[in-house]
Amino acid sequence: MTTHPIFSSAVGRLTAVCFAVLWSGLTLTGCLNDDNLIGENCYDEILNNGEELIDCGGPICDPCDPCENDAWDPLLGEQWVDCGGSCEPCATNFNGVLDEGETGVDCGCAGCPACPELCGDGLMNGYETGVDCGGVDCDACPTCDDGILNGSETGIDCGGNTCDPCECLCDCTNGIQDGLEEYIDCGGPNCEPCASTISWYNAGVQYFGDATASAELVGGNLQITGISLTGAQVGFVVAEPADGWYNGYVIALNPTSLPQAAAYTSTAGM
Incomplete structure (x- = not known):
């Protein structure tokens, strides 16, 4: 039986030493460590270990290149997102400035997006008076x-x-x-x-509750009060949902499926 080392590598505190064993014409390979796992690292080309981008940022990796982090870092000298300063120069239609030919900041020109499209990009541009708000296109700030x-x-x-x-x-x-x-x-x-409350139909007319709706579980039945008809009461029986009851559970009333059983009484009639 002959043993030959194949490789030896160390990652952090984990060391993998692998051998090939030649015995009676068979070749068996294996490693001396139990699981042969590689420890947390910053070169596996996977976004993991708390990284901000693949293999950079987070608790164990080097900081990400600020010119590639999809953020505007004015304290690092950037003029706009990932451009200007030590980064590549900004394009004229993406520089945070109202340039010639643009109707709004970085919008409304040939090759520019329409100004309303900028109301959700996390930047103050277009006609905005605040980040993604104000102006003629976005919601008020x-x-x-x-x-x-x-x-x-x-x-x-x-x-x-x-x-x-x-x-x-x-x-x-x-x-x-x-x-x-x-x-x-x-x-x-x-x-x-x-969000509102109780509504129901009678003879094609929709009625709404005129008071705060309240609900209580009594004897296995859910009783709802607070509707506008004098003496009115709506009751229905529903089996417990598969995921159980929880605070704020919403039940959709569908005449073809729910309630399973129902009763209505009112001194005003219906």
Whole structure:
């Protein structure tokens, strides 16, 4: 029996030493380490190990080339995204400047995109007055007095990075029903209204609930109240969903499939 080394390599703390064994005309190969795995590295041409781009950035690799990271790095001297400064010069139709022939910054010229197409690119260009907002093409930029929960606000026109702190102990963005919310992150004086409620048809006319809908599970039946007809009550029975019940579960009422059983009573008739 003759043993010949094939290769020996070291990666970090892992070492692989492999041999070929010649015995009775057979050649067997193997490695001395148990799993022969190569450790985390920055040259496998795979985006892994927390890398920002393939084989660069993250906790163990060298920083990525700022001229290839699809980001505008003005602190590194870039004029626009991955161009200018130490990078290649910017093209005239992609430089963050209103050039001759353009109707908006980097748009509306021969070879340029249409200005409305720039409202989602993460840059302030076109006719925008803020990043992807304002101007004639994009949605209005968030403000602290527009009566809308937007921007970084945690309540309507309060909280976040730019508005005054909210007077209430509320956060309309945390996925929790708290403060004066009627449901998770909606309703009450500080959050956006919750999505509507109950509606039903009678003789071709659609009716909507005129009060906040409430629901409770009673004896295995789900009872819904808060609809406009005097004394009205709608009840239905539904088997437990395959993924179980959870807070906020939505049931689509389809006459051909759901409810499995239903009853309606009202002193006003129907």
